[in-house]
Amino acid sequence: MKNWVRVALPNVFTLGSIFCGVSAIFYCIDGFNALTGDPGRAPWLIIAAALLDSIDGKVARYSQGATRFGIELDSLADVISFGVAPMVLVYTLKPFGEITWVLCLLFLMCGAIRLARYNVMTLRRVERINQEKDNFMGLPIPVAAIAVASYVIFCWDRWEELHLEGPFMGFMLVLSILMISPLSYRTLPSLAFKSKWSILKLIAIAVALVALVWNPQLTIFPIVLLYILSGIAAWGVHMVRHDEDMALSVEE
Numbered sequence: 001m002k003n004w005v006r007v008a009l010p011n012v013f014t015l016g017s018i019f020c021g022v023s024a025i026f027y028c029i030d031g032f033n034a035l036t037g038d039p040g041r042a043p044w045l046i047i048a049a050a051l052l053d054s055i056d057g058k059v060a061r062y063s064q065g066a067t068r069f070g071i072e073l074d075s076l077a078d079v080i081s082f083g084v085a086p087m088v089l090v091y092t093l094k095p096f097g098e099i100t101w102v103l104c105l106l107f108l109m110c111g112a113i114r115l116a117r118y119n120v121m122t123l124r125r126v127e128r129i130n131q132e133k134d135n136f137m138g139l140p141i142p143v144a145a146i147a148v149a150s151y152v153i154f155c156w157d158r159w160e161e162l163h164l165e166g167p168f169m170g171f172m173l174v175l176s177i178l179m180i181s182p183l184s185y186r187t188l189p190s191l192a193f194k195s196k197w198s199i200l201k202l203i204a205i206a207v208a209l210v211a212l213v214w215n216p217q218l219t220i221f222p223i224v225l226l227y228i229l230s231g232i233a234a235w236g237v238h239m240v241r242h243d244e245d246m247a248l249s250v251e252e
Helices: 003-031 042-062 068-093 097-123 141-158 165-180 196-214 216-251
Strands: 135-137 184-186
Touching: 003 042, 003 068, 042 068, 042 141, 068 097, 068 141, 097 135, 097 141, 097 165, 141 165, 141 216, 165 216, 184 216, 196 216
Parallel strands: none
Antiparallel strands: 135 184
């Protein structure tokens, strides 16, 4: 593969993510149904942006075409598609009254901090840019954006309006905190069958894909929620084991 193609190809997907994110913003501003407030395509465009974002990283690593320019462009795309777009979506719905703008800005700022931290950590290890990562520090901002967008989709499919505004407000606050937290989140497993755990994860992903094809409106949010909870659960298990190790060392 020619060098310029190898470098440019991932950026095409990144620009596609920006296109979807900006389109979601425009739809929120101009495209909401004036009578029903139906968000329509806006949350789906955010999810499409996340799909393209996941592809650009895979393509960059597969083609060995990851560059500093690509990393910076990807972060700018993420701020737009997974920071600004979900913020505009929620603000347009105004589920929390006057406090909506505060939570939206907090979500955006925490997402920006998460991306800046990721860039600093990545650029410190330039030689590893093209290597697959096993873990993320903090909840990835695309996952947080999908959680917000898929909840809106879930509510409109079930009730044709945003439901449980109070818990949703707390959920957005938790998402903001998780993005800047030190919690570890696993990446999607590769297709290599390295261990029985990799096989089990691939089976779980296959089941999730079947569920998504069956009814994406109802299944995207629960699947994303399980992923979010997995990081919290892993942290809890780690803390319990750490306390047990400390107790054993004191006894010895």
